[in-house]
Amino acid sequence: MAISIAIDSHGGDQGVSVTVPAALSALAANPDLSIILVGQQDLLDAELVNHSNNYPDRLSIQHASQIVGMDESPALALRGKKDSSMRVAINLVKEGKAGACISAGNTGALMATARFVLKTLSGIKRPAIVTAIPTMFGHVHFLDLGANVDSSAEVLQQFGVMGSILVQSIEKQDQPKVGLLNIGHEDVKGNETVKAADELLKNSPVNYVGFVEGDDIFTADLDVIACDGFVGNVSLKTMEGLAQMITSIMKEEFNRNFLTKLAGLVAMPVIKALRSRLDNRRYNGATLLGLRGTVIKSHGSADVYAYTKAIEEGYREVQHQVPEMIEKVLSTTDLTNSTKT
């Protein structure tokens, strides 16, 4: 099945110097993929000169004159940048010319524009941001990562259901295990919202395992963890901060003196194996889930390897028709009054 993906070439800290080589790398790995680079024609042409484009028939350029700044207000970007690379890339999804849009740009602007242009799926209250996180058992899909604060019980329920359908679709898992993030495993723990969401999820068409805690993200064998976007964002950034501190302390300790440097050399293969297992670049590409179309948010500081992973995440979700699967389940199940199937 031929899949076309639109890339917001100017999104992210690096812009075309990352997005263009990543596009070429994704094209090399996926013969039925075609890519539309959206952005300023002259900048794209100049960047393409630096690479050998072996896929002229599968790579095209769609000119867009504007760029959304990384710190620009989402509302201003939406109103004032109608010819931005971000907006035009999303338009291509709306028009059916691309199956998915990838952007490393401003998350708020991307979510606002995607919601405005594509709209949410019928029955979905709020789209969520979801990504996979490496765990002791492989990985877990974690949502919402910051699109929604003060999520209601019904919204949390939908996050659990959408996450489950995502994993079912792209990983061909029959019964993904879904947990609801809380501050204890017992029924009496937490706030009224998670208690109500717990009841709703018990009666939803998902394999719901109940409340989970922050450490369970890594140490329990789960497929999906749902939570409010404020909590999910703090948890995700807590991971990033702790990982950054550990990396920095490791470097410091191995660079302390001649002997520790030598130890670092000897231990290098192990350190490399460790780093590769914890490398979250592999999981780059967060999905804006619940929209009428696939939109993938890459980390703003993604390198070529990480950005390629985001493109491939979009490819996989188009291939497995994730939005269509969510719509299909929602059209046949009344979540507000559902029973386990």
Next chain:
Amino acid sequence: MAISIAIDSHGGDQGVSVTVPAALSALAANPDLSIILVGQQDLLDAELVNHSNNYPDRLSIQHASQIVGMDESPALALRGKKDSSMRVAINLVKEGKAGACISAGNTGALMATARFVLKTLSGIKRPAIVTAIPTMFGHVHFLDLGANVDSSAEVLQQFGVMGSILVQSIEKQDQPKVGLLNIGHEDVKGNETVKAADELLKNSPVNYVGFVEGDDIFTADLDVIACDGFVGNVSLKTMEGLAQMITSIMKEEFNRNFLTKLAGLVAMPVIKALRSRLDNRRYNGATLLGLRGTVIKSHGSADVYAYTKAIEEGYREVQHQVPEMIEKVLSTTDLTNSTKT
């Protein structure tokens, strides 16, 4: 200044086999400390036989017949266990016979009992649980860790103020830097509660630096971070889970084969230095802040070293009269209408 501390000897996963040797170790290190071991006389006598008690004049036993279970409901413990080691230890603080109580028991029961027996300080809406967390700059005091969900803006403001006074008192820091945890640094980010708390903290008698994000816990030079207990608990447990996963993956990688084991031996001094810098046992002892008395919660799985640290945290807070300092500041400042001093 002679300081007396009451220990809930049966609290925690290990009970007297940890609390008794930790008490002896704290007595050895602090000549003006005296300890009251609260618990079942026969069990305490039996445990003391295993150790040489060099401080008979500074160590006493207060019999208490009951034990609060680690999974017992706080309400049931409060109503039904009036002669528990936990309750009697807190009573000793109330009666002025001890300056602080240390417990590794059930957090919910400890908070409920401490609030019931000691009461909150005048003007304090909700007590918080606070602990120090190792960071790239030393450590930061982080609260609330789960005592309060759905904290109002006023409660978040009080967390910031209480945290600041705690750090001022025990670390002799003039202007501790206080941050409010959010999902972005900009004013427009977050929910209505943190936006309102941000305004209140800007007009509070603390060195408020504004919104901080999850990664700032480790990578920014802060002294206090305030947040709602749901968010703080998830963040703390996220750290615990990630640290556990990294430790386990390191062990796996270094044990993979003969060569990696050899590399592990060579790198051992570095790994030990690393482990010691990340060792959160050093920071064991979370304070129940905002009560009329000092109550310290040790991690349930604390070993003798960690439990000794919790006793010493209690010692330091009594020495620096933390509850009295909070009361003093609150009695001279109207937080609801305060201006920076």
